[in-house]
Amino acid sequence: MSCVGFIGTGSMGGALARAAAKSGRAERLLLSNRSPEKALRLAEELGAEAVDNRRAAAESELLFLGVKPQMLEEMLDGIRDVLSARTDRFVIVSMCAGKDLRTLEELLGERPIIRIMPNIPVAVGGGVTLLCASKQVTAEDRALLRGLLGASGLLLELDERQMDAGSGVTGCGPAFAAMFVEALADGAVACGLPRPLALQCAAQMMKGTAELLLETGEHPAALKDRVCSPAGSTIQGVRILEENAFRAAVMNAVIAAFEKKF
Numbered sequence: 001m002s003c004v005g006f007i008g009t010g011s012m013g014g015a016l017a018r019a020a021a022k023s024g025r026a027e028r029l030l031l032s033n034r035s036p037e038k039a040l041r042l043a044e045e046l047g048a049e050a051v052d053n054r055r056a057a058a059e060s061e062l063l064f065l066g067v068k069p070q071m072l073e074e075m076l077d078g079i080r081d082v083l084s085a086r087t088d089r090f091v092i093v094s095m096c097a098g099k100d101l102r103t104l105e106e107l108l109g110e111r112p113i114i115r116i117m118p119n120i121p122v123a124v125g126g127g128v129t130l131l132c133a134s135k136q137v138t139a140e141d142r143a144l145l146r147g148l149l150g151a152s153g154l155l156l157e158l159d160e161r162q163m164d165a166g167s168g169v170t171g172c173g174p175a176f177a178a179m180f181v182e183a184l185a186d187g188a189v190a191c192g193l194p195r196p197l198a199l200q201c202a203a204q205m206m207k208g209t210a211e212l213l214l215e216t217g218e219h220p221a222a223l224k225d226r227v228c229s230p231a232g233s234t235i236q237g238v239r240i241l242e243e244n245a246f247r248a249a250v251m252n253a254v255i256a257a258f259e260k261k262f
């Protein structure tokens with residue numbers, strides 16, 4: 001049990017704070033946000049304490065930084081002296097896209113720092129959070145983070161050099177997957193299904209297919225082959241997707257996101 005703080009309780013900071021509250025692993029949960037009402041509202045909902053940045057920085061054993069990357073330096077200017085004055089051990093957890101460990105160490109000094117890259121489905125417990133850690137981070141620190149964020153979905157530790165490639169799938173993928181669901185639903189609407197039903201069918205099909213692949217470990221191509229019966233309707237749909245370079249388009253989307261960097 002420990003004291004966990006969040007500076008920046010917007011959509012991602014808020015979602016992870018909810019997961020932390022759900023875990024029951026935080027003895028105290030401190031929430032701070034530039035517009036204090038947001039932290040206050042969330043603190044009320046979660047039974048946490050709304051504080052200011054300096055108090056979160058002074059008291060948190062695990063301190064999550066949930067501000068936008070372009071706001072990070074300005075925010076740190078306001079708490080740097082508080083962090084430097086601390087003599088106890090604490091770990092910084094940055095979710096700032098594109099801020100690598102070296103940059104974070106330049107900004108914060110050489111201390112235990114964990115860089116995480118969560119994605120939108122953490123809000124419903126179905127997320128993927130990629131992480132990498134500085135040298136000073138211990139097995140206990142990792143276990144604490146895992147315990148806290150367990151309710152948000154899967155946590156995967158990567159070599160930092162793999163973070164941008166992973167993020168191209170996990171961070172950007174929800175947008176690509178949502179487009180696929182939308183397109184499937186559009187097709188069903190064109191064939192006569194009412195929109196809400198079409199969306200429900202498409203999204204549940206995606207969820208179920210993903211669960212099946214994860215649970216069985218089956219290769220996606222093998223699953224596709226199982227669904228395509230000879231002279232059936234599915235193989236006709238597969239033919240149209242191949243004609244339109246569906247798989248190449250999806251691969252290129254991930255590569256474009258990777259090349260843009262985070």
Ligand SMILES: NC(=O)c1ccc[n+]([C@@H]2O[C@H](COP(=O)([O-])OP(=O)(O)OC[C@H]3O[C@@H](n4cnc5c(N)ncnc54)[C@H](OP(=O)(O)O)[C@@H]3O)[C@@H](O)[C@H]2O)c1
Pocket residue numbers: 007008009010011012013014032033034035038053066067068069071074075095096097117118119120171
């Ligand atoms: N959203 C995603 O899918 C996603 C995925 C991976 C990583 N991330 C990372 O998560 C971080 C937050 O993104 P977001 O989408 O959650 O943005 P967001 O909703 O705009 O949240 C950022 C929050 O930070 C607060 N803030 C700004 N400056 C502050 C300061 N000096 N002190 C305290 N709080 C401050 C903002 O307060 P106000 O209410 O006053 O604006 C806002 O509530 C970013 O670094 C982003 O790269 C997000």
